[in-house]
Amino acid sequence: MNYDYVALPDRKPLRWPNGARVALIFTINAEYWELSRPGPEPLYPGGPATIPHVLPGNVADTANWTWREYGQRIGVWRVLDVFDKAGVPASCTINALTALERPRIIQAFNERGWEIIAHNYAQNDILSSYALDRAKEREVIGRTLAAFEKVVGRPAKGWLSSSLRSTVSTPDILKEFGLLFQACYLNDDQPYLLKTAHGPLVSIPYSNDINDFAMFSRGAMTTTQALDMFKEQLDQLHLEGAETGRIMNVGLHPHVIGQAFAIRSLREFVAYAKGLPGVWFPRREEIATWYLANHKSHIG
Secondary structure (H helix, E strand, C coil), rough: CCCCCHHHHHHHEEEEEEHCCCEEEEEEECCCCCCCCCCCCCCCCCCCCCCCCCCCCCCCCCCHHHHHHHHHHHHHHHHHHHHHHHCCCEEEEECCHHHHHHHHHHHHHCCCCEEEECCCCCCCCCCHHCCCCHHHHHHHHHHHHHHHHHHCCCCCCEEECHHHCCCCCHHHHHHHHCCEEEEECCCCCCEEEEEECCCCCCCCCCCCCCCCCHHHHCCCCCHHHHHHHHHHHHHHHHCCCCCCEEEEEEEEEECCCCCCCCCCHHHHHHHHHHCCCCCCCHHHHHHHHHHHHHHHCCEE
């Protein structure tokens, strides 16, 4: 975890391709939680729980497991329908277990030609558990990437750690495996370079605020309040993007945004974003490739 602090006023203007003001990324997190794990230690939830009572890890938490599985059985298809009808692409993250246990979802992403990003082995098996064991972290990342390539049919180009829990070693390990970008950090509205022992890795920031978990599961927003928040974020970034380009990431989880009461906020926001000039819907891989070639014109 090694990068320069460069304050926004000290950067040159970021000029996205084709004069875009905002690179808008819809991130569908297709996640898979283990039902149980040996031993009495509580299973790390890897996201908000619908029933907060914590069970031992060796006791199946059927309430939370099936709430999350709603996203795999129903929610993801409702979300895909929104993007299909709008003609807008999404960027999808998957745990290795999603690929292995729910390949039908991966098939749907591939049929649409959408970007797919590696997202840990299991949603509840976070990298920070291996913060003091680099070899184990490397093994988990390698096992995840191998399963990804087997099911997706191509190597992963980028990584988002589940629960955003990477370690100081993660960028070095990812670059060693040949990845282009990491999307775990929350500290910017623009891309920047991470320095690793194996060369530069592009950081493409995520958002934990513009995120259905924060809005619905934690924030108890109404659908209209969530829609307003999406619009406020895009409007301000679009205004600022006239001077220097911005990224807006919208974090989506099929068992949250895919609920019938929530989907209107996504459907209407996608339509709103399509109607604004200068909004670009890129793959993160496009951003990373472009930024590696053009970063000196932004942050030398």
